[in-house]
Amino acid sequence: MATDLISVSRDRARPFSSRSDRLFGALYARGEVALQASDEAWLEAMLDVEAALARACALEQCVPAAAAEAIVAACASDRFDLELLGAEAAASATPVVPLVAALRELVGEDVAGYVHLGATSQDILDTAAMLVAKRSLAPLLDDARAAAEAAAALASANRDTAMAGRTLLQLALPTSFGLRAAGWLAGIDEAVTRLAEVGDTRLAVQMGGPVGARPPAVAAHVAVELGLAEPTLPWQAIRVRVAELAGALGALAGVLAKIARDVTLLSADEVGEVREGGGADRGGSSAMSHKRNPVGAVSVLACTTRVPGLVATLLTAMVQEHERAAGTWQSEWGTIAELLSLVGSAAAWARELLENLEVVPDRMLENLARLASNGVAEASEPRAHLDGAHLLIDRALAAHRR
């Protein structure tokens, strides 16, 4: 039944319009994740929570089954006017107050009293935030894993592609491009492992009632209904879960940024060792027709540069007063949505970037020749020095397959 509810609600939810920046959305909100973090998705999630709460109360015998099903039926996002709810939120600093009022009107007088039973605004919004995160992580992790797969393919295909290693941007000693890609792979794998763990175990229901003292039975049912974790306690003002989500997203963003930065450097004309693929019209300039800009890498960095500040905001917002904060809690909603959207967009861009990356072994050899001319003997026979690289690439690929 739980599965039912969720799949129904996910069908209802489509098609979303994109959440925010329509003009800059190609950069900041690429891929499905932007839909999953959109205003419409939040509304959908809030309704899913009200529906799950009604069913949980029915299981606990405090709401008649018929009333619960009437509430579930009414929790259809297309019956609500998102912008009107948004506007009415001004009176209470939460859209849940007008949402509950609208839902009560929708179900009629007899059932109205069973709507939102024993819950508080924060229960609905916090659980909805976790649902939004959970649903956003699905495409986000898909893209990140596909990016890892593409990095693995690059590592494997370029085991023997000699290139100059560079430290502090100076030519250093020979390595292989396969090892560089293996490093990217290991980084994505580590960040994805942690983020998936957070998604599976730390995104939990909130159902504590007005001051967080509601007995845990209803929360347990809601958790099952929605596929979220059940917390030991309500976490109304204890925001470790939000911080862990933010930290894991921040780490993934950092890895993707490192990869993108490498691509911008390696695709500089003077280096020329890689090129973004993806079609002839890609990377055009409004002023210089000869250029081929690293659009994917630039877009990854456009997103990821914005991430550390958002993570810091969520850490700062952990300072929440008493049983519900006055301000810091309310700062989370937009921040979480931005964070999911930006990291998801970066993952989508990184996937495309890595799946289409073109490697230019000849330029790598040219640059190794420059290194050899600097007096580095190993650079004259770079392939003779790849044993360590081979071992390490194999380790990365083996760890990835596990």
Added chain:
Amino acid sequence: MATDLISVSRDRARPFSSRSDRLFGALYARGEVALQASDEAWLEAMLDVEAALARACALEQCVPAAAAEAIVAACASDRFDLELLGAEAAASATPVVPLVAALRELVGEDVAGYVHLGATSQDILDTAAMLVAKRSLAPLLDDARAAAEAAAALASANRDTAMAGRTLLQLALPTSFGLRAAGWLAGIDEAVTRLAEVGDTRLAVQMGGPVGARPPAVAAHVAVELGLAEPTLPWQAIRVRVAELAGALGALAGVLAKIARDVTLLSADEVGEVREGGGADRGGSSAMSHKRNPVGAVSVLACTTRVPGLVATLLTAMVQEHERAAGTWQSEWGTIAELLSLVGSAAAWARELLENLEVVPDRMLENLARLASNGVAEASEPRAHLDGAHLLIDRALAAHRR
């Protein structure tokens, strides 16, 4: 003529739809500033820049006057499909490439060559960003100044309203509520002074061409057309202006946050010295009908908590490569829009909050009595100790009127 162009374009621009969070916009995007920082406003601003560029080129005799006017006429935002431009931006990591293509199509083959003459994408986007900032600062500063005015009224009316000063949240010694309000006033005044200065002198045209080496004549004309400052040099990768805007917005946000935090503390039931006004249905709770939540203060804090992270992002993004950055520049657009919207929303909320704040002198006396019972003699006759406060309130009011 310059004024013409701008006023025309501002008329065309209305009504905007709100830029971002429709569901949470009542918190994060209150007031007119959200419109001025919307996607539509950015499109409008980019078109205003292309129009001003055409006229500037006409003045410089490199575009025929008729062609320039044809371009100006075509630069009407309702002739462009914002979402389509946004989608096409994916190929080049900038919406300017598809915008210029669409504009060229619109003006026809004969004029097309005069569109975007000698400019690069960054010229259009940077100048548009400055225009968006300038136009957003108007309502934002209006609201902030009205908030200062309300604080001044509170300071003046409460010169003799004795209250307990509190340090580290402990009752300390008597002061007057007027002095507290005078401090708020001084803070807003200082932050507004700096922000207005940034708006008047530091928001400058960008018109450097592909690598920032375009002679300055066209930039000078465009500056006059658009009411922006003329920079000494193109500032393509030198982002001090953006940093100064961010810093000034951050300081204002901090002052508003301080005021809002004071209001949440003073309106706690146990303190009870102020109350948010603004109507009977204000501050309702979904679960507890007896409560009257400090909705305005909460909303200010919901916005301002998000600001320091955004300022840090823009400072981090100053590290821009060569003549145009690969990623950090592109991270600015969404960040600037968020920052303007959030600080503008905080200013709108703070204005409303201060204009309707209700002071409760009796509770102040009650709390002073508690202080007196702690053995602080001054608290028994608090009005006898307000000479310093009076002098300081008068100074704040005098400085405000200057």
Added chain:
Amino acid sequence: MATDLISVSRDRARPFSSRSDRLFGALYARGEVALQASDEAWLEAMLDVEAALARACALEQCVPAAAAEAIVAACASDRFDLELLGAEAAASATPVVPLVAALRELVGEDVAGYVHLGATSQDILDTAAMLVAKRSLAPLLDDARAAAEAAAALASANRDTAMAGRTLLQLALPTSFGLRAAGWLAGIDEAVTRLAEVGDTRLAVQMGGPVGARPPAVAAHVAVELGLAEPTLPWQAIRVRVAELAGALGALAGVLAKIARDVTLLSADEVGEVREGGGADRGGSSAMSHKRNPVGAVSVLACTTRVPGLVATLLTAMVQEHERAAGTWQSEWGTIAELLSLVGSAAAWARELLENLEVVPDRMLENLARLASNGVAEASEPRAHLDGAHLLIDRALAAHRR
């Protein structure tokens, strides 16, 4: 043998002088963690890494056993002039270059060639950073766990201590102070669990050689010697581990800040429900002898307010070029040291705060009476409404004991 090496070096390391702010160290650098993150501790750790490397090379037969032991013997921090090394670091932007030179001189010409064999500066510094983190986490986690223990004791002792729950700083409905403390407990427990996991599994050796292509055998030995994890690959420019450490520290800081904020609010004179204990001279003011300032809570917040910015710095610094970054890597050292010291200090303060917190049930009842007078019937008989709280407290205590 590995254990030997470590315990020897830890003995040698004492007594450290405190690392940084001597004047403000009582706030920012309380407890043993400040010693573990001091300059001396970093030097010690770097020498431990050079020693472990020598032994690892001996195991791999590339350094004679006697030479390795000579190197180990020379790696005594009291034989090095920390400030001189620091000064000489200016020539290479790393203290490892002068350190290796000094170490080579110390062991004499015959052994010099075996020092730092196959390693690069980053190997030493990264592994040392992980060692510093590992050694700092020991006292830090001790203090955090003791704080959790104290919270558990408060939760248990105050199961039935009725107090008013507060949302948005407004009196809401009755709860128990035990449940508040149980929330603190759950938060610390969650944050500690994650931080301990990072400490146990993610702090790994770096031993990749100049461009990260060194075969993994030596790294494996060094990991065993030093008690650190062995990574799949060198992680020279893949900084997920650093980000995970930062994120976990940030989450703990946020929980401690929440607790401290609660204490400042609850110990405000008008609320008066808790008081910091810890001796008669505690919390004095330079100007107001009647005051008793919440010194512990203030100190926790002084530390934790500084944390989110540091976490953001480390996330930003993940963007590292090629095989070794030019600048972002080098920004990590001071940031990691600050972060460990501040979170450790916050944990030490929080422990003391919670172990000495005095609860004032009578004031809680007074405030509940105010709530009752607001028309909230439950507040008249608050103990009749604690069933949920009891269940939840028991869950938190049970989870804590697991």
Added chain:
Amino acid sequence: MATDLISVSRDRARPFSSRSDRLFGALYARGEVALQASDEAWLEAMLDVEAALARACALEQCVPAAAAEAIVAACASDRFDLELLGAEAAASATPVVPLVAALRELVGEDVAGYVHLGATSQDILDTAAMLVAKRSLAPLLDDARAAAEAAAALASANRDTAMAGRTLLQLALPTSFGLRAAGWLAGIDEAVTRLAEVGDTRLAVQMGGPVGARPPAVAAHVAVELGLAEPTLPWQAIRVRVAELAGALGALAGVLAKIARDVTLLSADEVGEVREGGGADRGGSSAMSHKRNPVGAVSVLACTTRVPGLVATLLTAMVQEHERAAGTWQSEWGTIAELLSLVGSAAAWARELLENLEVVPDRMLENLARLASNGVAEASEPRAHLDGAHLLIDRALAAHRR
């Protein structure tokens, strides 16, 4: 007399020991600024404030002249044990409480009552922080201005040094290295202008007494004594001044980071257009003797990467409660010290970097040839396209000389 006091105290203050990171100080704390932001300098500044307060009170006739001079005489930092004061600060979360106690003991019973008259801890610490900032800005601005001078010399000397402009790291169109340097110059000049303005007008005395209600006369005298601005009101919980200082430092750091990033990119072997000078042993590697690392640029970036997070911390810390904050205020001290030290160190490194930068015009021509071979005709005769660059360089130089 005021001047006397200051110069005396500055003499007494030397030699400081460096404030913090002895091991990493070559990177993070280069130049005199680190001394000016050291613990010793803070102690010195606090004593200067107590001395200035005593004299101000004498002018106001509330302290006998002889007592004031006795206090001034006692305010010699070598008579205080910095580490002991730091340790005793634990009891009150401020070193001012033990400092005042020690000072009272030092002056003897008869004068003790005149020490710290009417002041509160925050008066001393806030004014000291402003003094520390003022004194740190002197060498910091000296270095930044010298860096600007060096950039001006590069701009002037390289007016005709053709190089390829680069956008998104791709070769774009010809420009001159002189214009690049002129951009650096303009950026430093803008940031310095603002920072100097903050230093001259916004660093103000704090002398509000326990709750900020002290009449302004004493503050006015202290301002004259110490060479700081006199504020309209005490600004105990209104931290715009701190935010403005932070913002201006952040903007300068960003410009220096941009320059350093350019240097790392231009000095990459494959580009080879500039080289850091500064002596043969500069830039050595522990593993690769052929390398010449861009040590200065790396050090600038090591410092500046740490800055945005610190600025965000100070903006976050603006949320200060009532008449004195519980935690956020106390978080400022260490943050301000770090910020001054890091930006000062970056300025010292940038100065050295720019004063010794070697330009390699031949490599610039080689890279232009690559651009020409990409089909960009202008790159074949780059000097024919420098008219715009010339005009702009001249403007930057003229603006700099003003």
